[in-house]
Amino acid sequence: EPEVTQTPSHQVTQMGQEVILRCVPISNHLYFYWYRQILGQKVEFLVSFYNNEISEKSEIFDDQFSVERPDGSNFTLKIRSTKLEDSAMYFCASRPSGLFNQPQHFGDGTRLSIL
Amino acid sequence: GQQVMQIPQYQHVQEGEDFTTYCNSSTTLSNIQWYKQRPGGHPVFLIQLVKSGEVKKQKRLTFQFGEAKKNSSLHITATQTTDVGTYFCAGYNNAGNMLTFGGGTRLMVKP
Numbered sequence: 220e221p222e223v224t225q226t227p228s229h230q231v232t233q234m235g236q237e238v239i240l241r242c243v244p245i246s247n248h249l250y251f252y253w254y255r256q257i258l259g260q261k262v263e264f265l266v267s268f269y270n271n272e273i274s275e276k277s278e279i280f281d282d283q284f285s286v287e288r289p290d291g292s293n294f295t296l297k298i299r300s301t302k303l304e305d306s307a308m309y310f311c312a313s314r315p316s317g318l319f320n321q322p323q324h325f326g327d328g329t330r331l332s333i334l
Numbered sequence: 335g336q337q338v339m340q341i342p343q344y345q346h347v348q349e350g351e352d353f354t355t356y357c358n359s360s361t362t363l364s365n366i367q368w369y370k371q372r373p374g375g376h377p378v379f380l381i382q383l384v385k386s387g388e389v390k391k392q393k394r395l396t397f398q399f400g401e402a403k404k405n406s407s408l409h410i411t412a413t414q415t416t417d418v419g420t421y422f423c424a425g426y427n428n429a430g431n432m433l434t435f436g437g438g439t440r441l442m443v444k445p
Contacts, residue, residue: 252433262377262422262435275431310376322367322379323433 221245223326225311231332232301240296240329242311249316251294252323253286255279256308268294298331306333336361338425340436348444353410355439357423364426366399366406367433372419377435380408380421413443 224243232238244251253265266276268286285297294313298305308330312323337360347353357366365384369377381390383399383406390397396409406423420438427434 250431254435261437262371262424264432264434267431269431275427275429277432322382325376325378327376 223311223313223324225309225326225329227329228327229330229332231334234303234333235300238298238301238331240298240309240311240331242294242296242326243292244294244311244313245324246292247315248313248324250274250314251286251288252312252314253296254310254312254325256310256328258307262310265296301331301333303333306331336425336427336432336434338423338434338436340423340439342439343437344440344442346442346444347413349415350412353413353417353441355408355421355423355441357406357408357436359404359425362403364403364428364430366403367424368397368406368408369422369424369435370419371422371438375419377422410441413441415443415445417441418443 223245226241230238251268255263255265264277265280266286267274283299287295308328310325310328312325314321314323339358341356345353365382367382368380370380371377381397383397386403387401388399394411398407408421410417420440422438423436424433
């Protein structure tokens, strides 16, 4: 069964540094998402992306965050200047086109640790 | 903005006991989805409910969508240790481009 893949599985970065988290969504999916989950807490929506542009973003997704689909397969999340509170698990998800009552498929996540 | 709340936050049960988690939204939902996250894992889609009052079953799991489409529940009959994990409900906004998760209910099952 096709999967969403995320790299790296764990990223350790110094505070203030830029970090790029990478995702390869399922190949025929057209809607892409990033979520954040602080340890032991709920899954928080960051941003959705469709047709090469952001379709919705949450309050968490401030100017320090950006997303990009640099080629036909990758979907990246960049944090420009990381803060301690950015430490969390970051999940990428994708779903096919069409009605939004279709399930989202999640990757295994990237654990981001800011020192 | 849309808020989705779940209770309880944690539930310890003895294997064989039943378990229920409740989900409430601040706004009417077009549909509701349920996900399960095993410890150390990622959310995995379980089911979606679309119609008012809808009830769906998956083996020992029963999912219900309220008449007003603002609340939902998941009931597990005769829990097993494999049911351990956090169960999240999630609802889309009207535009269908943002999925808001509830806080989750963490289920722990004692063998």
